Amino acid sequence: SSKKTPFTLSTSKGTFQSTYLIIASGGLAIPKIGATGFGYEVAKSFGHSIIPPRPALVPLQFEHWERDGFNTLAGIALPVEVSTQIGKKKTITFHEDLLFRHKGLSGPAILQISSYWIPGNTITLNLVPDTDLATKLCEEKSGKKMQLDTALEKLAPNLPKRFVQHWMSQAPFADFAKRPWADVPNKILETLGKSLNAWELLPSGTDGHRVAEATRGGVKTKELNPRTMESNLAENLYFIGDVVDVVGWLGGYNFGWAWASAICAANAITHK
Ligand SMILES: Cc1cc2nc3c(=O)[nH]c(=O)nc-3n(C[C@H](O)[C@H](O)[C@H](O)COP(=O)(O)OP(=O)(O)OC[C@H]3O[C@@H](n4cnc5c(N)ncnc54)[C@H](O)[C@@H]3O)c2cc1C
Structure with a gap:
């Protein structure tokens, strides 16, 4: 030319x-x-x-999603805090809505974090932001006769009932879900609180360029x-x-x- x-x-x-x-x-x-x-x-x-x-701004998938029964929660949406590590000492955090799907997770929280997620790294979801659940579950149990699953619904009203029932059906919580809150050992209450305040998940991949934004x-x-x-x-x-x-x-x-x-x-x- x-x-x-x-x-x-x-x-x-x-x-x-x-x-x-x-x-x-x-x-x-x-x-x-x-x-x-x-x-x-x-x-x-x-x-x-x-x-x-x-792919960026894309839903994430997880191995064992179906095996662990999370596919049954499809359609549930809730506000969460999501974070992932992006450097040796650096993490990025978003406060957005999370959406459960048959194949994994989506919603603005996941789309945002997907643009930073490094394959092989985990993401951490705080499903009850602004509440230290472990502390509340331990400190407020004294004399409480209500079942543990009911107590959880009261302390974390943002969690849909269907979600609470599924979460409480997992080990080691299943054995305690229907017991009076006051009778549940603090060790279990702490594990329960922490599991919801910092649910660590290892994505197996994304939905790919096919649906990425x-x-x-x-x-x-x-x-x-x-x-x-x-x-x-x-x-x-x-x-x-x-x-x-x-x-x-x-x-x-x-x-x-x-x-x-x-x-x-x-x-x-x-x-x-
Ligand atoms: C479903 C979806 C929803 C989105 N929603 C939002 C939103 O709400 N807000 C937001 O900010 N962004 C959104 N985005 C992102 C936004 O659309 C893109 O960032 C933006 O369009 C990029 O503009 P661009 O001009 O660089 O490329 P594009 O808009 O992708 O345009 C590139 C064009 O080049 C054409 N092309 C590619 N290869 C060839 C070829 N070989 N020969 C001829 N033509 C070719 C493509 O067909 C396309 O028409 C969304 C994207 C998707 C997919």
Whole structure:
């Protein structure tokens, strides 16, 4: 191609030549509606590094979900605190709603944490945020004749009855669920409280790009001019939106990023 129109695009509608090229081909989320790795291939052909693309804002799956009967809780939603480790001493936490599904967990809490989850790491769910259940269960039991499962429903009113019944059917709580609260040993009450305040789960994977709302990874940001989105490796070549290694939180931030990066590139080209 000539110096003035260095880019040649061969398409099903013909061949086009241009001075500038903006790659806005998105990430891999939902191939069924057109997502492809085209942008990564273009980037690589100009020498760019690609941070391996992975699904983001996506439901999580767990081994033994069905074996442990959690699939029977499908449809239950509750506000939780969810966290995961993202560095040696760093964790990230979200306060959002959790949704039980037949295949695992979803809802805003899980979609948010999925964008940070590192395969092999656990996530921790506090199902009764703002209440130290172990302390309450031990300190308030004196003289209480109500059954332990009823006590739990009272202390944690955000937990649906169906959820409490399932939780209390697990070992070691099942043997104590119908006993008077006051008669339950503190050791069991502490274990019960902690299990709900810090439920540690090891995801086996995600639902994948098939249903993800965004893509982690993509064109390495360090190889782009952050003011213009122009490639540092090829003049007049720009990358914007989800093809870049940027992923936003729920709440419109991915559209925000796509539009903001587009404006940066458009302004830069206008003023060239
Ligand atoms: C179900 C769903 C819900 C979402 N909800 C929200 C939301 O509420 N708020 C929010 O901020 N973000 C949301 N997002 C994310 C948001 O849609 C994306 O971050 C944003 O659209 C990215 O813009 P983009 O221009 O980079 O890529 P895209 O919008 O993905 O556009 C890329 C386009 O390039 C086309 N393309 C790819 N390869 C080729 C090829 N080889 N040839 C021709 N065309 C090609 C694709 O078909 C697509 O049309 C959602 C995403 C999904 C999937």
